[in-house]
Amino acid sequence: MRRRKQKTEREPTIALINIVFLMLVFFLVAGTVARPLDPALNLVHTADLEGAAPADALVINADGSMSVRGEAIDAPEAFLEALGAEAMTLARIVPDRDLPAAKLVEIGRALRAAGAEKVMIVTERGLE
Template sequence: MLRVRRKSEREPTTALINIVFLMLIFFLVAGTLAVPLDGDLTLVRTAELERTAPGDALVVHADGRMSFRGQVIGAPSDYLARLDAENRERVRIVPDAELPAIELVAIGRALRRAGAEAVVIVTERGLE
């Protein structure tokens, strides 16, 4: 008696290649959507933080000067004046690691007094 050999069916690799290609395109697009931060900024390190993109964040440098999208901001209230009502609900600050905590707290309080409902500090872990 002869045994009948069954052919093993091959898995189609075209679908897998398509998925990998789509993931590559997604990561290329997602990586270019965020507004770049200032190059001389050293971020604070934390272990756990909610991951939020800092595109509309107030950048506070080590010397205390503030910038928003590359433009110098004089006061926290000037920053809030540039935001629409929806973005004022949750304001993000990206501080330099060398910024004294007292100054960071003072800026957070000034933002709250100017009308921000919540102030979130974005750190290095949050940008990953």
């Protein structure tokens, strides 16, 4: 007599598809949808403008070197000393795109520890 092969149970793929579908519906309902821009609005075209950091900002290059108003500094605290009370209220940072996030967080924490009330990261924003 030959032994009968045991039937292997299939994974319940229908249940998985149902769960994914329900998650999709949930995120569509729960997510916020941005309002479209007014069709009569004409956005400014800035392709020909040269980007420049604000004069009172701490510029951080990809290698971690820092400068204020074109002069190199070696510590974030020197940035606050260079600008005085102006930077204590709001410290602006202009990081390079390739700067590691850990280094950016480290510099932000150093500025807060040195007395800056707010630390703002200046970035570019594109609407295409």
